Amino acid sequence: MSNHVGQITGVSGNLLRVRFHEPVVQNEVAYAHLGEVTLKSEVIRIRGDEAELQVFEDTRGLQIGGEVEFTGELLAVELGPGLLTQVFDGLQNPLPRLAEQCGFFLQRGTYLQALERDKEWAFTPAVKVGDTVTAGATLGTVPEGIFKHRIMVPFGWRGKFEVLEVAEAGNYTLDESIARLKSETGREAQVTLVQRWPVKVPIQAYAERLRPTEPLTTKVRIIDTFYPVARGGAYCIPGPFGAGKTVLQQIISRHADVDIVIVAACGERAGEVVETLREFPELEDPRTGRSLMERTLIICNTSSMPVAAREASVYTAVTIAEYYRQMGLHVMLLADSTSRWAQALREVSGRLEEIPGEEAFPAYLESVIAAFYERGGVVRLHDGGIGSVTIGGTVSPAGGNFEEPVTQSTLKVVGAFLGLSRERSDQRRYPAIHPLESWSKYPGVVPEEAARRARTILRQGNEVNQMMKVVGEEGTSIEDFVVYLKAEYLDAVYLQQDAFHEVDAATGAERQSYVFERLGHILDAPLKFPDKDAARAFFQQLTQTTKDWNRVLQDDPEFAKIEQTMTKMVAEVSADE
């Protein structure tokens, strides 16, 4: 640590003004001294001989003249085995270990090392002496839960390196050297199991970026069938409060077909994190049969935790996501909510007295959001493997109005927009993704043509519904009325899904194609009814039967039985006969 010490000349909220005497680096980390403790902070503006620092903690008790120690290093995270299953705060402090040390409350100024130092990892070398390697190349692996965790040449090292020495297979702790490398200029360096990386810089140790084309199934029917997400793509879920953003993210975190899920709870409720925290270890990952927690990592900076650390938390999360991507894994990053992160930017910008943009958000909001989502993607690594980071962000627009700056900036950079609607959540139609306003540029699990036909029926049904509000049911022809009922039927039995039912909550891709095809036949069938009441009664009955169908497992004999009943019901009213 450097000996460069500055003095506080101003305090306002979490912003410090500090006089410095030697060169300082923009975005370097500094520690403000307060009695026994030191408060972590980051340089965010430099003017003359004064730097402005945002403090990642409560600033109560700081005084003019207080000492601030500059470190010369950017805000960085530790990358190494042992990250998975952990719960970190925005600055990568492990919260459970913090609780052991400090009890119920988050005492400011207590920083722990992210990874446990005394744990031993079984290392297997993957290179031999004399090999040539570059940044990101695998030197060996250690098992971390169900994964082979690659120990890689630090991403920041430039040029080619010759392996001078590599450790034998065996147990090593994090800080033990497992390889010695020589650069082209003859400089020698040690590699350990852990490396550090500055969070605001993307990791780019890969061969090329690819276009996201492969669907990522979430087992949420309306997403996979109608508005799919792609591996390495980006999507956003904007919605007013109470529309079910977080529940939807939680469902996705359970069922998404990826290797690793990173949950960044950014400025949201602590209770929601606790649910993930306490439930995931109990839940089984259907892909591996192991606990869901083994593939999960939580970065949690809830709404009452210091706001500057909230800004850092999404970067901490995406950096760790990129790190696992470098191992050829598929990672999903769920950021809930990016609006809180944007608000953190706004708070700091306000304290810096910058000229405000729209709704007082800083003018650079858009570029910051774009840069964040751009850190997702599919990449081909130097060894030919493919890894991806999929980013899903929720947006909490003020007043539920999507015209606000954060939603609009986000829409420009994502490939799928899953807009939640207050109207649908009021009607308890969950997930409340709006079936007409949402969009996706990615391919889904059913043929595009079929999805388009279904969307047409939904749109027509909606039109009839609007019309009926004006001309009444009696002014609507029975044909139109049946279209409306069909749309309502599709909505009730396919778009809506009961997140709390063990079977209905998750529909795999195969079952989706199967069910969707069956429903397609029903929707296409020309149906004939004596009057509207008969039509309504028929669809009510059919809806109930189909919902029962959704609630049984596909290999249950009941499944085929209900399907037959449905076919029979439809045949009875079919116009063909």
Next chain:
Amino acid sequence: MNNKVYHRIEEVAGNVITLRADGVRYQELAEVESPQGASLAQVIRLAGDRVSLQVFAGGRGIPTDAKVRFLGHPMETSFSEALLGRVFTGSGQPRDRGPRLTENMIEIGGPSVNPAKRIIPRNMVRTGIPMIDIFNTLVESQKLPIFSVAGEPYNPLLARIALQAEVDVIILGGMGLKHDDYLYFRETLEEQGALARSVLFVHTAADPTVECLMVPDICLAVAEQFALKNERVLVLLTDMTNFADAMKEIAITMEQIPSNRGYPGDLYSQLAARYEKAVDFDSAGSITILAATTMPGDDVTHPVPDNTGYITEGQFYLRNGRIEPFGSLSRLKQQVNGATRDDHRTIMNTMIQLYAGYKETLEKQSMGFRMSAWDSKLLVYGERFEQEMMDLSVNIPLETALDRGWAMLADCFEPAETGIASKLINQFWPKAHAETPDNGRQEERNHLEAVASSD
């Protein structure tokens, strides 16, 4: 510690005074003595040797030579069992005739709880109000606002929930409370014998604005201490919009850049810092927060209710003296309503869906459309739902309310029309229904209502 007395104030703007001093700590307290009397003040900005303080009693009548003495500690309040049954002001001074408490001072606005020390809430709080118990169950450690327009009976509702809920300690934080309302709370608690387990921190509309800012912090700091002693604490805050307005006032005085309708950019974080104190501690007690939030102009997109909605675990809408089923939401209900009775979730969803249908039918009716057979059924159902479930005078336990729900469904619909899964229909659909139309049931209902209104 700094015992110097300063008596040259350079600037007075609103409730904020600025003077030159050194060795002052951020957020430290000071005592300001003026001909108007002494008042506490808190440091809210340090810039070089210029110190800005917000004066609790307000800036009015402060001379430039007022004496300012820094106390060397941040805002504190006393904590002990002796608080129970007492009434204090927003700055912690006695409002009743009791003594000033000075022992065991605790800091207010302390750090937040480590999420790793929280547990998933699992206890339902029974209120006897079907719109809460069935449809949006209140859960211990939940934070929930009551969104309401001025004039709605939100204070009586808060008082009723407080009295019926099984909690150990009730803490009331009044912000900008009308004096009548303050007396109402005190008298109600006293009449029901609950005052002895209550602590009141009351800022009335006539008190200085800055004291209003202190109320939630002081309430929650005290609540936290009780919760750590294994008590189940219910905190009532009324009205949080006044709190936000007080914050706005200070922010504008401090020339901060406003973000939305004049509110400071950190409104969300400030509200969250308070609401997030609601907690169910791993191996200790809990804090449940119910807060009235009045919506100016009945506009839920107004920054205060809007930000609140994003922070809290749901909300109750109070409109026309009833808790609205649309928009009202308890996010934690799923934690508890699976364990009450098998039909709880189904009744909850079905009745609301049908009530939504009733609302649509009403719209059609108002436009003069012919009512179909289905519409007529919905009309009967909707009216009964409003009278027998939504009305706030209904006061019955959850199980009775669920039975009443089935009875209403059976009276109004055929099983298939409700969309309820066949398994539950077989189990719960009132069997005798077809034979005994309404008479017996009507009697039962009258009886129940008689019981309810006598409560």
